[in-house]
Amino acid sequence: MNTQSDRPVLGITMGDPAGIGPEIIIKSLADPEILNSCIPVVLGDIEILKKADVDSEILPKLAITDELNCDLSNFPKGFLMCLSNLNPDVAKLGHPTVETGSAMETYINAGVDLALSGAIDALVTGPITKTGLKLAGSSFHGHTELIAHKTGTDNFAMMMAGPRLKVVLTTIHIPLSQVPERLSSQEITRIINLTRNTLITRFGIKSPRLAVAGLNPHAGEQGMFGNEEADIILPAIIEAQEKGVDIRGPYPPDTVFFQAVEGQFDAVICMYHDQGLIPFKLVHFRDGVNTTIGLPIIRTSVDHGTAYDIAWTGKADPSSMKEAIKMAAGQAINQKKHGNSNAN
Numbered sequence: 001m002n003t004q005s006d007r008p009v010l011g012i013t014m015g016d017p018a019g020i021g022p023e024i025i026i027k028s029l030a031d032p033e034i035l036n037s038c039i040p041v042v043l044g045d046i047e048i049l050k051k052a053d054v055d056s057e058i059l060p061k062l063a064i065t066d067e068l069n070c071d072l073s074n075f076p077k078g079f080l081m082c083l084s085n086l087n088p089d090v091a092k093l094g095h096p097t098v099e100t101g102s103a104m105e106t107y108i109n110a111g112v113d114l115a116l117s118g119a120i121d122a123l124v125t126g127p128i129t130k131t132g133l134k135l136a137g138s139s140f141h142g143h144t145e146l147i148a149h150k151t152g153t154d155n156f157a158m159m160m161a162g163p164r165l166k167v168v169l170t171t172i173h174i175p176l177s178q179v180p181e182r183l184s185s186q187e188i189t190r191i192i193n194l195t196r197n198t199l200i201t202r203f204g205i206k207s208p209r210l211a212v213a214g215l216n217p218h219a220g221e222q223g224m225f226g227n228e229e230a231d232i233i234l235p236a237i238i239e240a241q242e243k244g245v246d247i248r249g250p251y252p253p254d255t256v257f258f259q260a261v262e263g264q265f266d267a268v269i270c271m272y273h274d275q276g277l278i279p280f281k282l283v284h285f286r287d288g289v290n291t292t293i294g295l296p297i298i299r300t301s302v303d304h305g306t307a308y309d310i311a312w313t314g315k316a317d318p319s320s321m322k323e324a325i326k327m328a329a330g331q332a333i334n335q336k337k338h339g340n341s342n343a344n
């Protein structure tokens with residue numbers, strides 16, 4: 001915390017202007033519990049946010065600036081940093097453009113710079129489209145890859161976290177057909193260690209209990225349905241067990257998530273994106289948080305996308321954004337107390 005206040009300073013990126021990002025940010029900050037839990041620094045576009053702040057409740061409370069280097073320590077209510085001047089009509093498009101794609105990337109880059117400089121204590125990102133990033137000329141598939149690159153982090157992973165289930169993905173945004181060839185014991189070992197360290201340092205779980213999902217139906221059924229379990233996944237589990245990690249598997253993917261939700265495991269390590277995200281969103285679509293683990297900064301995000309089908313209709317549910325803000329604030333306070341313990 002770099003202010004006279006006890007509240008952590010959180011950068012909150014607006015996401016895609018044509019999506020539900022602006023609406024869920026305004027709705028979240030309209031909740032006194034959220035507004036009082038942090039000093040928000042919204043990184044976005046004033047004309048777009050004005051459209052979302054229909055009752056003009058939030059923006060008048062924030063100091064407006066377009067100066068990235070402004071002193072964030074002397075306005076305890078919060079800031080809006082205007083980083084683009086979009087035509088407000090882009091909000092109605094229902095899809096990204098080169099202009100909006102470039103704006104959303106600008107918000108993220110600015111947020112990472114602020115976090116690295118220590119001007120903000122954590123970064124919370126609003127939803128973007130992968131296609132928007134591509135339109136803007138970015139080579140990154142999402143926030144995760146972009147932020148890892150910008151912070152010079154090789155050892156990172158995507159975790160989706162909720163009170164009942166946490167999943168960590170070994171592979172993220174790649175075609176399903178490429179998953180088997182990308183899996184290796186070394187990579188699974190890396191994810192196991194990173195997950196365990198993060199559960200201890202960021203989530204305060206003293207002795208994490210980990211499960212590893214298999215790749216194939218029935219975790220391979222003794223090789224009848226595939227050999228990745230025996231050849232790649234099991235050696236990584238055994239190596240971790242030999243080092244004293246409380247870890248079991250490879251489990252049949254159709255039951256391990258139920259066991260985790262029932263309380264048997266603190267996190268499930270998954271082999272690919274939808275293996276983890278389908279069960280996670282069934283349980284935690286409303287209150288789940290996407291967080292990038294292993295970074296030198298705290299980064300949390302909503303667990304959903306831009307929801308173009310309901311954007312600018314007033315129907316967007318801000319619950320996931322609120323949880324992302326709460327998690328970032330909690331971890332920032334913890335880090336302030338105990339130092340940057342996420343040394344993975």
Ligand SMILES: NC(=O)C1=CN([C@@H]2O[C@H](COP(=O)(O)OP(=O)(O)OC[C@H]3O[C@@H](n4cnc5c(N)ncnc54)[C@H](O)[C@@H]3O)[C@@H](O)[C@H]2O)C=CC1
Nearest residue numbers: 126127128129130301302303304305306307309310316317
């Ligand atoms: N953190 C991020 O930036 C993420 C971005 N995406 C991106 O979002 C874009 C759209 O992805 P979709 O697969 O359509 O997923 P989506 O999450 O945007 O929407 C799926 C369904 O859930 C509903 N929904 C989502 N969030 C909601 C909310 N807060 N309140 C009420 N209803 C909500 C939508 O209306 C839609 O019917 C894609 O381009 C994808 O890349 C997807 C996931 C995460």
Ligand SMILES: NCC(=O)COP(=O)(O)O
Nearest residue numbers: 141142143144145290301
């Ligand atoms: N399904 C989650 C997701 O794709 C989020 O990606 P990112 O933008 O946080 O990397």
